[in-house]
Amino acid sequence: MIELRNISKSFGDQNVLRGVSAQFQKGKVNFVIGRSGSGKSVMTKCTVGLLEPDEGHVLFDGRNFTDMSLLERKNIRKEIGMLFQGSALFDSMTVAENVMFPLKMFSHMLEQEMLDRVKYCLKRVELDGSDNKLPSELSGGMQKRVGIARAISMNPKYLFCDEPNSGLDPQTAIVIDNLIVDITKEYGMTTVVISHDMNSVIEASDTIHFLHQGEVAWSGDNAEMMVASSDTLNDFVYASKLMQRMKS
Amino acid sequence: MFRKLLVQEMGIIGIDSIGIVTLLASFMGAVMCLQTAHQVGGWIPVYTIGFTVRQTTILEFSPTLIPIILAGKVGSNIASQLGTMRVTEQIDALEIMGVNSAGHLVLPKILAGFICIPILVVMSMFLGIASGALIAILTGVSSMADYQYGVQVDFKTYDVIYALIKTSVFALIMTSVSAYHGYFTEGGALDVARSSTKAVVYSAVIIMISNLVLTQILL
Numbered sequence A: 001m002i003e004l005r006n007i008s009k010s011f012g013d014q015n016v017l018r019g020v021s022a023q024f025q026k027g028k029v030n031f032v033i034g035r036s037g038s039g040k041s042v043m044t045k046c047t048v049g050l051l052e053p054d055e056g057h058v059l060f061d062g063r064n065f066t067d068m069s070l071l072e073r074k075n076i077r078k079e080i081g082m083l084f085q086g087s088a089l090f091d092s093m094t095v096a097e098n099v100m101f102p103l104k105m106f107s108h109m110l111e112q113e114m115l116d117r118v119k120y121c122l123k124r125v126e127l128d129g130s131d132n133k134l135p136s137e138l139s140g141g142m143q144k145r146v147g148i149a150r151a152i153s154m155n156p157k158y159l160f161c162d163e164p165n166s167g168l169d170p171q172t173a174i175v176i177d178n179l180i181v182d183i184t185k186e187y188g189m190t191t192v193v194i195s196h197d198m199n200s201v202i203e204a205s206d207t208i209h210f211l212h213q214g215e216v217a218w219s220g221d222n223a224e225m226m227v228a229s230s231d232t233l234n235d236f237v238y239a240s241k242l243m244q245r246m247k248s
Numbered sequence B: 001m002f003r004k005l006l007v008q009e010m011g012i013i014g015i016d017s018i019g020i021v022t023l024l025a026s027f028m029g030a031v032m033c034l035q036t037a038h039q040v041g042g043w044i045p046v047y048t049i050g051f052t053v054r055q056t057t058i059l060e061f062s063p064t065l066i067p068i069i070l071a072g073k074v075g076s077n078i079a080s081q082l083g084t085m086r087v088t089e090q091i092d093a094l095e096i097m098g099v100n101s102a103g104h105l106v107l108p109k110i111l112a113g114f115i116c117i118p119i120l121v122v123m124s125m126f127l128g129i130a131s132g133a134l135i136a137i138l139t140g141v142s143s144m145a146d147y148q149y150g151v152q153v154d155f156k157t158y159d160v161i162y163a164l165i166k167t168s169v170f171a172l173i174m175t176s177v178s179a180y181h182g183y184f185t186e187g188g189a190l191d192v193a194r195s196s197t198k199a200v201v202y203s204a205v206i207i208m209i210s211n212l213v214l215t216q217i218l219l
Helices: A040-048 A070-077 A095-106 A111-124 A140-152 A170-187 A198-204 A222-226 A231-237 A241-247 B002-013 B015-039 B048-087 B090-097 B101-139 B144-152 B157-183 B189-218
Strands: A002-011 A014-024 A029-033 A055-060 A080-083 A158-162 A190-195 A207-212 A215-220
Touching (some): A080 B090, A158 A170, A170 A198, A215 A231, B002 B048, B015 B048, B048 B090, B048 B157, B101 B144
16 A cells, blocks of 8 residues: 655645645555646655655555665665656667566566566567567557556556556557556556546546645545535546536 | 666767767868978978877867767767656656666766777877878878878877876766756757757867866876
């Protein structure tokens, strides 16, 4: 489980996060939703240590990440997998080299063991046979799947996905959603998905945290969200005509 | 992993720059020879051509101009590569994995520059002097014997040491300034281009200032 306790973060006089508290459950797909600029990405960056929160604490299974030394943080980070919005694949490396990278850096596996693990991960995301392609030769959806394969190569305990469906067609988006759900259950990971795609939220979420103006304005699950009385949440959830039709 | 990255960077910074260094050194040596020959006459002996080409090449052209040219080629390459990695979140991905991104990405580039650029500069010294000789003989402004005497006369080993010290410092400046601008890029494609330009301009300016300071200290 990942726990955020009173996280605040400002840039100059702009308060992006104001005392954000949330719990992300183990073995579940925890969604963080909200409008652009609501602080979702900053919250994720504070959680994984890419940004230092001004106040508050982040706990990974009770371990206080915020107060840790650099070395201790490094060890926690080996337990984290992250899928970036733009996939963030290393463009000078092939697909297989991308997936193998964390193994080469941190595992004590033999070359053949690493190759087997890469094969397994690529097969898991249905990309077997693409080992020698460069990221630039892949479609957006395939790049996301390589990103997932790289994220799970070290058997992470925690998986962060920053807008995994942005720029993807609806069918590919569903493939990615299903993949995230499946690997979360399979590995028993604590998965945090940042998104504003309501299709994904309905398809894949176990728990939902709605971020509004730097605060967690609402938390609950899928069914609760559909009947929530929060106006700001309803404005966000039912912004599209499709969702409005679903409601009526 | 580090060794592999170092070799890769040595290829990009060193091997890939051989062409431009060869071209520049050859033409500059030849031009210097012709310009000096134009001044030579009357009481100035012909061997001055070889002497001037040697001194200009070793003291200033190779150790200063070559690094400035390389700041354009190598510096912009380093800054744009790191800048692109920053804006496409590849550096964040390294950090998340627990990799020291600066150590992993920047250190091999600085080390490769420190190793390769002095070698390129020594190569350019030989090429400059050799191309001067070639053009002197082809145009008949000097005999090979006069040119050779000029190149050898009053030679001080310290001049080469001075040149290599300067080059090593310039290599460090060029790679680290470019890496700094690339690594701390924020924004998008336009900002990568801006970082790349800044890397070249700042490197060139700092190299020129250091050149003055080092010359005052070392000579």
